[in-house]
Amino acid sequence: MxxxxxxxxxxxxxxxxxxxxxxxxxxxxxxxxxxxxxxxxxxxxxxxxxxxxxxxxxxxxxxxxxxxxxxxxxxxxxxxxxxxxxxxxxxxxxxxxxxxxxxxxxxxxxxxxxxxxxxxxxxxxxxxxxxxxxxxxxxxxxxxxxNYLRWIKTQHKDNIHLIPVEEIDYFQAEDKYTLVMTAQGESLIKKSIKELSSELDPQQFWQIHRGTIVNVSRIENISRSLTGRGVIKLRKRPESLTVSRNYLHLFKQM
Structure with a gap:
């Protein structure tokens, strides 16, 4: 049958x-x-x-x-x-x-x-x-x-990959997609920053800008720019991330 x-x-x-x-x-x-x-x-x-x-x-x-x-x-x-x-x-x-x-x-x-x-x-x-x-x-x-996300699913051509969230340095909005940044490189996913902000563990990931979520464990230091915004230096990464004024309160405990 x-x-x-x-x-x-x-x-x-x-x-x-x-x-x-x-x-x-x-x-x-x-x-x-x-x-x-x-x-x-x-x-x-x-x-x-x-x-x-x-x-x-x-x-x-x-x-x-x-x-x-x-x-x-x-x-x-x-x-x-x-x-x-x-x-x-x-x-x-x-x-x-x-x-x-x-x-x-x-x-x-x-x-x-x-x-x-x-x-x-x-x-x-x-x-x-x-x-x-x-x-x-x-x-x-x-x-x-x-019940927070433990893996991020990415796809390249016909291959589907799972990235443990612990390996992710930060997420960055990119047009209608989101960039997933890790030490191994970058991947695009369809989830928005807004969706991710409610699905990731807030003890591990902080939204620091309308288009950015950072893995707190990857932060090396934070300083203030001349405009009053925060500037995050990440461990083992050359780029810096901007913290908008709306999210600076998160770092008072650090």
């Missing part, structure tokens, strides 16, 4: 990447639809009637977890997530299928083998799946305040 699946992720490139990986590892699986947000995913499940749904956990509108809670009785679910300590721990604890971005072929193959076994024994999703997802949601909401 041939099975159908949907892929839901708000990033088109990552949907395409997973679709290609699935074509290689499960060629008989039909991808009957792709969704860019949670509401589209719900509509696809209703119209396509897939046996499997691959859901990114962070999507606009409805998250993958919220979608999963609604469709748990209709299909098998595999969550796809950027590495997140709390999410991974919650998935492991509840024995829920998940893949960590960037998806690795070995892990995907293991997940597919498990899905095929489940589908052969019963096309119906596991009993109690909705309850498992409710527990995962409760665990994640309990850790919401500590």
């Amino acid at each position: 041939n099975y159908k699946a949907i892929i839901a992720d708000d990033e088109k490139e990552l949907r395409g990447y997973l679709k290609t990986m699935l074509a290689e590892t499960w060629p008989e699986l039909e991808i009957c639809g792709e969704a860019a947000n949670g509401k589209e995913a719900l509509k696809l499940v209703e119209s396509c009637r897939p046996q499997v749904a691959f859901l990114d956990i962070k999507m606009p509108g409805l998250t993958g977890l919220e979608v999963a809670k609604k469709i748990a009785g209709f299909c098998h679910i595999v969550f796809v997530t950027a590495f997140d300590q709390y999410a991974v721990e919650a998935f492991e604890r509840e024995a829920v299928d998940y893949l960590v971005k960037p998806v690795i072929k070995k892990r995907l193959t293991q997940t597919i083998q498990r899905l095929k076994k489940q589908l052969r024994s019963s096309p119906e999703p596991p009993a109690g799946l909705a309850e498992m997802i409710t527990h995962v949601l409760a665990n994640l909401q309990g850790n919401a305040n500590a």
Whole structure:
């Protein structure tokens, strides 16, 4: 029997990447639809009637977890997530299928083998799946305040890289994108400074300008310019960063 699946992720490139990986590892699986947000995913499940749904956990509108809670009785679910300590721990604890971005072929193959076994024994999703997802949601909401980004995902051509936030010196706005600056070089991401400011640990990263967020541990010293603005010298970097007057209060404790 041939099975159908949907892929839901708000990033088109990552949907395409997973679709290609699935074509290689499960060629008989039909991808009957792709969704860019949670509401589209719900509509696809209703119209396509897939046996499997691959859901990114962070999507606009409805998250993958919220979608999963609604469709748990209709299909098998595999969550796809950027590495997140709390999410991974919650998935492991509840024995829920998940893949960590960037998806690795070995892990995907293991997940597919498990899905095929489940589908052969019963096309119906596991009993109690909705309850498992409710527990995962409760665990994640309990850790919401500590659930800061631990990795930044970047893409160069067909390669996806994960940069640990500890390795990042600073973020700099660049037109509609943001530059991620590390000792190894620079990368562009689509997240805005505004988005990053709410997703990074405020104990580790400070916004010092409308277009700049700095890793506090990389600061060597700060001085004042003739115009009254702050000037940050970073460790092992030649450039300096400007601190606007609105953010100078952050450095009173240093």
